[in-house]
Amino acid sequence: MRSVVIAFIAGTLFGLGLTISRMIDPAKVLGFLDVAGEWDASLALVMVAALVVMSLAYRLAAGRSAPFFAEKFQVPTRRDITSRLVGGAALFGIGWGLVGLCPGPAISGLGLGLPQLAQFVLAMLAGMAIHRFWFLRKGSH
């Protein structure tokens, strides 16, 4: 139950961050990606601020053997560079640039009643499911 409460608070803070920074608006994100147009550097500052806070959190985590309310840290440990990593990031980037939506803002805006967000999120879930069944059938992941 505690993990559910923590996740709800963290999700809410995350959504507040997206809303206050305006990254919830695809037009704002496209302004950052449009380096040849009227470039809006705001997203870079969002990243910098988030990275500073999160770096401090890793410092704190490094001094502990376990999180405060869970048995262990579940942090990815892979360091190998694979074609899946690069190819996946490239496909994601193309989709991101087409509309200006990545998973966080797309889901966070779902309560605002725009049909476009629901359409995008349904397609995104379908994309995730297609990936899952594709690799299940190939018997690897």
Added chain:
Amino acid sequence: MHNFTPYSALIGGALIGLAAALMLLLSGRIAGVSGIVGSLLRPAWGDWGWRLAFVAGLVVAPLLVQWATDKPVSINIDSNLAVLVSAGLLVGFGTSLGSGCTSGHGVCGISRLSPRSILATVVFMAAGAATVYVMRHVVG
């Protein structure tokens, strides 16, 4: 850069960092949205509660802002259905194949200096910028 909003960007970014920090320090989890949502599609039943709660928090937040400020949160999308569906499929498939998105790789991965996340972020930012360039300055 008349659209540049440095203060709200820094405050919002710090809140996103704080959210990711809470997940790490309290629950030992990575606050990567594509990972949290993608795993909801898998039949690991005991694992659903916190993932749904995170998603619920994400959805509630802009509604709280609307209620507190008494102004609608503006979202501007001028893409048609075909583009929205294509983009959604690419984002869903790409983040699953590449094991992360802007939050998981961009925030949680880069801050622990993961070489995979640094490379993934460079690649998806470059691909996003290239796509916007083609859409706005070549085709558009």
